[in-house]
Amino acid sequence: MLWNVDLTLVDVAIVTRDAYAEAFRVVTGRPLVKLAPALGRPDSEIVFETLAVNGVVAEDAHLPRFLSALAMAFADRRKRLAEEGRMMPGARDALKAVARLDGVVQTVLTGTIKSNAVHKLKAFGLDKYVDFDLGGYGEEVYPKATLLQVAQGRAKQRTGTPFTAANTVVIGDSTRDVQAAKIGGAAVIGVASGRSMASELREAGADLVLADLTNASEVVAAVAGLTAPVDRKAG
Incomplete structure (x- = not known):
């Protein structure tokens, strides 16, 4: 289970935005x-475009320096x-409820670099529900679809179980999340809480679309209906 x-x-x-401004100034x-x-999009992609739109010619050293400064x-x-x-709305209860599902491990699939993703969730007490070591992050210079496969590989290495569309679920708010999955x-x-409307998420190919996460039972039913349990003790 991978959360944007x-x-x-x-x-x-x-x-x-403030952190990006500071990192840009430093670099x-x-x-x-x-x-x-x-x-x-991942931070790595945002960095390159930000440099370009501000008239900075990107060099090889820019990305690692910028991500470190960020x-x-x-x-x-x-x-x-x-x-x-x-x-x-509903994020904590949804994470808590999904965590109770047998065989489910929750992680993140995010364009944010790992350290910042941890800070973001820790600030709201959401980190306790997430296994950050299995996620895909913005410092890994891959498209988000590839980041998903990287995360699936990490989960397979941990559990010994192959992960496919039959036992992997992504939850996200944008059409890019849907397309990557x-x-x-x-x-x-799809969750119509952010960048994309429900109709856009459906058109992009989301298997299910929720208005938000406020109904934890609805989230759990959606996850359970789309996956087959994975034995945490496998491997």
């Missing part, structure tokens, strides 16, 4: 004028997350 983070579980856009010595829109800037601002951000090999639940 931003606008699915939490919304910390103000702090994220380029210039103020950030325009931040490339997230649109469900991690530091975000960590420095982590105490602001709960104050200036919000947990999406379909390409990467997973069932997908």
Whole structure:
């Protein structure tokens, strides 16, 4: 079970933009004028576009330096997350309820770099439900569909069980999340809480679409209906 983070579980856009501005200043010595829109993309992709739209010619060293600076800037601002951000309605109860399903392990599939994803969920007490070691993150320079397959590989290595669309579910709020899941090999639940409307999520190929996460029983039923249990003790 892989959760998208931003606008699915939490919304910390103000702090994220501020951290990006600081990282941009550290790396380029210039103020950030325009931040490339997230649109469900990984941080690595956002960094390159942000450099370009601000007139900076990207070099090989830019990405690792920027991601390192972004991690530091975000960590420095982590105490602001709960104050200036919000947990999406129903997120905690949904995570808690899904955690009770037999054989389910929850992780994240996110464009956010790993350290920042941990900060985002920890700020709202959601980290206790997530196995971060199995996730796919924005510093891994792959399309999101490939990140899904990377995460499935990590889960297989842990459990000895192959993961396919029959026993893998992605939950996300954007059409990019849906497309990545379909390409990467997973069932997908769209949540119309963020970037995309319910109709857009359905058109993109979501197996199920929820208005939000406020009905935990509905979330659990959706996950259970799309997966076959995996034995945690396998392997």
